[in-house]
Amino acid sequence: MPDPEQRERRLRLRGLSINRLLPNIITLSALCSGLTAIRFALNGDFRSAVLAIIAAAFLDALDGRVARRLNATSRFGAELDSLSDAISFGVAPAFLMYLSTMSTAGTFGWVMTLMFPICSALRLARFNVGIYAEEKPPVWAGAYFTGVPAPAGALLVIMPLMLSLSPDIDWPWLRHPVTGAVFLVGIGALMISRVPSWSLKRGRIPGPWVVPTLVLVALAIGLMVTTPWTTLPLIGLVYLLLLPFSYASYRRTAAREAAHAAATSPSIVELRAVGDSNDPTRR
Secondary structure, rough: OOOOHHHHHHHOOOOOOHHHHHHHHHHHHHHHHHHOOOOOOHHOOOOHHHHHHHHHHHHHHHHHHHHHHHHOOHHHHHHHHHHHHHHHHHHHHHHHHHHHHHHHHHHHHHHHHHHHHHHHHHHHHHHHHHHHHOOOHHHHHHEEEEOHHHHEEEEEEEEHHHHHOOOOOOOHHHHHHHHHHHHHHHHHHHOOOOOHHHEOOOOOOOOHHHHHHHHHHHHHHHHHHHHHHHHHHHHHHHHEEEEEHHHHHHHHHHHHHHHHHHHHHOOOOOOOOOOOOOOOOOO
């Protein structure tokens, strides 16, 4: 039997350099931003709450890239990131939608609100199981997410609220509980679905499209700075419209890789043994 003190020492976290702690610090910053969004929502400051969720999404996109660049990926960091995502992109947007839109619908509004964080938690649990699965997906599948990722889902579900915050738009139905229920349940379903969505982690821009892409990004940034409450929902709408194309791209790639694997695999030829007693030519 191992000594309990030795076992406790083995379970204790090893000392790490500042560089290896940096991704976890960024993850904790994203968590703090998500929790602060809940505080802003409780105080009725919905604009600041939306901005806090956007900041959390930016930090979440940053921590994984920093970890890979610094070769500082770890199981602890992956678990911490999932817990942070569950709060920042599951609980915080649900709180924001409930307090801004769904609270007037009573029990119906609360039940519809619960659907989104539940779907977010299920998606993150499925993602964690996939990380430690023995059978890894093919390399080309890394260019796709399974379902809509949690940060994107959080920004998509608050699209009606963002539009309602625009001074140029006065559409009462944006804050109606039915509209909120459709988004909460619909985006939650996309998060736990098997629909492939493009991932920017391994995406590459073809040479002829580099300059046009930079121009479009600069245009989008300019619009977000001047009219953020209409530009961000517009970007979300474009993302939703691209989902069928990402599904079609996934199917084409899967079919092409399957055909390539079938063409390169060695053919199996069944040969009869020379001394087989069932061979009629030896009788």
